[in-house]
Amino acid sequence: MHRTRGSGIRSRKCLETLSPGGFGAYHGIVSSVLPGADQFTTPVYGTVFGRRTQVVHRLHQGDRLILVPDPPGTIPQWVWVHAPGGDPVGHLSPDVSSWLAPAMLDGGCYAAQVTAVHGDEVASWKRLTVTVRRVRMVRSA
Numbered sequence: 001m002h003r004t005r006g007s008g009i010r011s012r013k014c015l016e017t018l019s020p021g022g023f024g025a026y027h028g029i030v031s032s033v034l035p036g037a038d039q040f041t042t043p044v045y046g047t048v049f050g051r052r053t054q055v056v057h058r059l060h061q062g063d064r065l066i067l068v069p070d071p072p073g074t075i076p077q078w079v080w081v082h083a084p085g086g087d088p089v090g091h092l093s094p095d096v097s098s099w100l101a102p103a104m105l106d107g108g109c110y111a112a113q114v115t116a117v118h119g120d121e122v123a124s125w126k127r128l129t130v131t132v133r134r135v136r137m138v139r140s141a
Contacts, residue, residue, distance in 0.1 A: 035099035046090035065112040069101035
């Protein structure tokens with residue numbers, strides 16, 4: 001059994017039916033964002049480790065961010081979020097990373113921009129929200 005978005009739990013067989021390419025296509029994770037979406041808004045995770053909190057405090061709505069997928073074969077495979085200049089901010093959620101990282105490694109180009117920044121009184125995984133937009137999709141040979 002696997003938990004899916006919402007309150008339900010679905011069986012592996014059901015996920016195979018619902019997921020294009022079968023259950024393994026998204027590494028057993030059902031995304032809260034439709035895989036392949038041209039644009040979506042999502043929180044950034046891991047913003048409290050190391051000096052990332054200081055980096056988040058420097059960000060403002062509208063700032064452009066850099067998205068970097070983990071290399072092929074990395075498990076779990078994250079999409080990392082970096083501030084201009086390269087400082088790490090955090091990573092996208094496991095469900096989004098499960099389809100976005102392979103898409104990026106396959107030649108997809110995505111841009112991110114700060115949608116909202118909240119203070120330390122807000123739960124860490126809600127402090128930074130970004131809008132991710134597909135710039136282009138280029139298939140590797």
